[in-house]
Amino acid sequence: xxxxxxxxxxxxxxxxxxxxxxxxxxxxxxxxxxxxxxxxxxxxxxxxxxxxxxxxxxxxxxxxxxxxxxxxxxxxxxxxxxxxxxxxxxxxxxxxxxxxxxxxxxxxxxxxxxxxxxxxxxxxxxxxxxxxxxxxxxxxxxxxxxxxxxxxxxxxxxxxxxxxxxxxxxxxxxxxxxxxxxxxxxxxxxxxxxxxxxxxxxxxxxxxxxxxxxxxxxxxxxxxxxxxxxxxxxxxxxxxxxxxxxxxxxxxxxxxxxxxxxxxxxxxxxxxxxxxxxxxxxxxxxxxxxxxxxxxxxxxxxxxxxxxxxxxxxxxxxxxxxxxxxxxxxxxxxxxxxxxxxxxxxxxxxxxxxxxxxxxxxxxxxxxxxxxxxxxxxxxx
Amino acid sequence: xxxxxxxxxxxxxxxxxxxxxxxxxxxxxxxxxxxxxxxxxxxxxxxxxxxxxxxxxxxxxxxxxxxxxxxxxxxxxxxxxxxxxxxxxxxxxxxxxxxxxxxxxxxxxxxxxxxxxxxxxxxxxxxxxxxxxxxxxxxxxxxxxxxxxxxxxxxxxxxxxxxxxxxxxxxxxxxxxxxxxxxxxxxxxxxxxxxxxxxxxxxxxxxxxxxxxxxxxxxxxxxxxxxxxxxxxxxxxxxxxxxxxxxxxxxxxxxxxxxxxxxxxxxxxxxxxxxxxxxxxxxxxxxxxxxxxxxxxxxxxxxxxxxxxxxxxxxxxxxxxx
Numbered sequence: 001x002x003x004x005x006x007x008x009x010x011x012x013x014x015x016x017x018x019x020x021x022x023x024x025x026x027x028x029x030x031x032x033x034x035x036x037x038x039x040x041x042x043x044x045x046x047x048x049x050x051x052x053x054x055x056x057x058x059x060x061x062x063x064x065x066x067x068x069x070x071x072x073x074x075x076x077x078x079x080x081x082x083x084x085x086x087x088x089x090x091x092x093x094x095x096x097x098x099x100x101x102x103x104x105x106x107x108x109x110x111x112x113x114x115x116x117x118x119x120x121x122x123x124x125x126x127x128x129x130x131x132x133x134x135x136x137x138x139x140x141x142x143x144x145x146x147x148x149x150x151x152x153x154x155x156x157x158x159x160x161x162x163x164x165x166x167x168x169x170x171x172x173x174x175x176x177x178x179x180x181x182x183x184x185x186x187x188x189x190x191x192x193x194x195x196x197x198x199x200x201x202x203x204x205x206x207x208x209x210x211x212x213x214x215x216x217x218x219x220x221x222x223x224x225x226x227x228x229x230x231x232x233x234x235x236x237x238x239x240x241x242x243x244x245x246x247x248x249x250x251x252x253x254x255x256x257x258x259x260x261x262x263x264x265x266x267x268x269x270x271x272x273x274x275x276x277x278x279x280x281x282x283x284x285x286x287x288x289x290x291x292x293x294x295x296x297x298x299x300x301x302x303x304x305x306x307x308x309x310x311x312x313x314x315x316x317x318x319x320x321x322x323x324x325x326x327x328x329x330x331x332x333x334x335x336x337x338x339x340x341x342x343x344x345x346x347x348x349x350x351x352x353x354x355x356x357x358x359x360x361x362x363x364x365x366x367x368x369x370x371x372x373x374x375x376x377x378x379x380x381x
Numbered sequence: 382x383x384x385x386x387x388x389x390x391x392x393x394x395x396x397x398x399x400x401x402x403x404x405x406x407x408x409x410x411x412x413x414x415x416x417x418x419x420x421x422x423x424x425x426x427x428x429x430x431x432x433x434x435x436x437x438x439x440x441x442x443x444x445x446x447x448x449x450x451x452x453x454x455x456x457x458x459x460x461x462x463x464x465x466x467x468x469x470x471x472x473x474x475x476x477x478x479x480x481x482x483x484x485x486x487x488x489x490x491x492x493x494x495x496x497x498x499x500x501x502x503x504x505x506x507x508x509x510x511x512x513x514x515x516x517x518x519x520x521x522x523x524x525x526x527x528x529x530x531x532x533x534x535x536x537x538x539x540x541x542x543x544x545x546x547x548x549x550x551x552x553x554x555x556x557x558x559x560x561x562x563x564x565x566x567x568x569x570x571x572x573x574x575x576x577x578x579x580x581x582x583x584x585x586x587x588x589x590x591x592x593x594x595x596x597x598x599x600x601x602x603x604x605x606x607x608x609x610x611x612x613x614x615x616x617x618x619x620x621x622x623x624x625x626x627x628x629x630x631x632x633x634x635x636x637x638x639x640x641x642x643x644x645x646x647x648x649x650x651x652x653x654x655x656x657x658x659x660x661x662x663x664x665x666x667x668x669x670x671x672x673x674x675x676x677x678x679x680x681x682x683x684x685x686x687x688x689x690x691x692x693x694x695x696x697x698x699x700x701x702x703x
Contacts, residue, residue, distance in 0.1 A: 047640050074427070076427075076429040079433075184483060184484065184673055184681050185671050185673055188671045190386055190613070192386040192388045217429075217440060217441075219393075240393060243391075244392055244441070245677075245684065245686055246687075275404070276396060276400060278691075374429065
């Protein structure tokens with residue numbers, strides 16, 4: 001039962017203590033201070049991102065009042081993720097991505113698999129057909145509660161997002177009052193004709209997925225909040241179609257890779273607004289994924305920096321803060337590197353991944369969940 | 382010589398705008414349907430490179446309204462954005478919305494712009510918009526129609542045979558860098574400005590005293606051969622005030638976002654062109670204005686935003702129970 005779950009989550013988040021001690025390398029979680037530091041870095045480096053205050057009554061006191069969440073608007077999304085449907089023929093397209101130097105130690109099992117490398121969207125996927133209902137996991141087998149709860153549950157099931165009801169609720173063009181006004185304006189020779197977009201089929205069950213050269217450019221507003229319970233950032237999406245009309249949940253799910261669409265991505269009330277609803281990737285797995293990525297990047301970075309140090313022939317500088325001009329890539333770290341498994345004594349003072357980079361890495365991870373939304377403007381890294 | 386064609390504004394309404402309008406309607410406006418002042422923002426035109434085809438995809442000439450549009454004194458647009466002022470007229474019933482005298486509402490807005498040109502010589506009202514709406518609060522449906530009045534020059538502006546070229550062909554790298562830096566440091570976020578022959582950024586009011594100024598504006602369009610909508614009223618402004626000096630105008634469509642860290646990573650996106658006006662009858666009567674936004678089918682008709690699918694089922698149930 002989604003509503004009760006949401007209440008439960010809200011209470012749980014309220015009650016859970018604020019993480020005080022930095023743990024980002026041990027288990028991928030960060031403190032609010034580190035979230036702010038990483039956010040500052042992101043905003044500085046990529047000015048498309050800005051800090052937002054949000055609704056003052058919803059402000060979280062463990063974050064600065066003017067740095068409640070991060071926002072970027074109008075992120076383009078050229079294709080539907082459903083048009084990247086995965087088939088056996090694509091197996092060759094997988095490639096292992098390792099963060100940092102390939103000579104880094106670490107078990108191969110931790111390699112990051114990128115599928116669909118360099119794939120063209122398949123034209124067979126031009127019509128993905130009906131989007132399945134979102135499985136209502138709690139709908140049928142809710143153990144507790146008497147008939148009353150059951151009744152509400154059933155009612156909830158009927159109006160659950162993406163279900164048959166939602167299809168009926170999507171904008172129906174017949175509903176728009178027929179009020180085309182012929183005489184309102186004469187034709188104007190100096191008005192550029194907008195490039196004809198794809199026929200606007202709004203029926204959610206039959207949304208045309210752009211294939212080939214016809215593109216439906218959707219845009220997304222992307223927000224990153226700090227989730228106190230999971231102690232990780234959390235990402236939120238509000239989508240618009242090419243006409244600037246808000247997307248419905250089934251339409252948003254077209255832009256989310258099939259592995260996540262109906263499992264970890266849900267429509268939730270946005271925590272910094274009284275009324276706004278947004279699609280969100282549930283953060284329960286963020287920490288463990290981030291830990292893996294950070295470990296790999298970290299050990300890669302350390303290798304690289306060690307090599308650089310050896311090349312320059314300088315002695316290992318103990319107890320010295322790395323000077324900012326000494327290396328091209330600065331990854332100073334202040335904590336003991338974990339997981340690299342060798343030469344701990346030396347590495348303690350060598351640079352590693354800094355927590356500032358957390359959100360940059362986080363966006364790369366999110367880009368794998370929403371492959372066609374260009375959230376990752378950080379590719380220059 | 383080809384006629385200059387302008388890329389019309391495309392409205393983008395954030396859901397937070399409708400939520401804000403709803404609470405305003407319920408708590409403050411109630412049955413009043415007086416026009417409320419709001420602001421919208423737009424930024425330089427954007428395009429995105431398609432990673433699969435390598436094509437540059439031009440994004441819409443967007444003008445955005447959100448929750449902050451209602452806040453008075455909200456003059457801090459987000460980085461690189463400029464403000465357009467406008468009014469919202471929200472009707473109480475769908476019938477009133479349908480039968481509203483749209484021409485007179487539209488002409489009222491156009492009059493305000495014309496007034497600001499002739500009497501106040503003020504450029505801040507040149508990009509003005511009108512939004513009429515009907516909010517079906519129970520169904521979370523919002524019917525709306527934007528208008529961006531622009532004066533249609535008769536005869537139309539023409540561009541010389543070179544057409545629109547990259548700004549690099551008319552200005553040196555140093556000059557562009559200088560303009561970029563001045564815009565970046567300016568606190569005013571002006572939508573329109575002049576570039577003097579010494580490449581200084583000036584206010585449009587200096588047009589009379591400058592001999593070889595290039596007129597410039599923050600261009601929300603990214604289409605190669607179509608300048609954005611705001612240019613139309615800037616041209617009308619200059620034509621009306623300085624008929625002698627405007628038979629030929631150098632125009633730069635400023636498309637390089639000054640909020641980004643460095644302009645030199647790619648080529649300059651700004652466009653340059655030389656426009657000329659046909660002989661016009663000198664008169665101070667108002668030009669006819671155009672600018673109702675077309676709907677998705679390209680017809681002159683309102684649009685509808687349906688927020689119901691995005692609403693939380695629980696809160697919807699609760700609302701209906703009241």
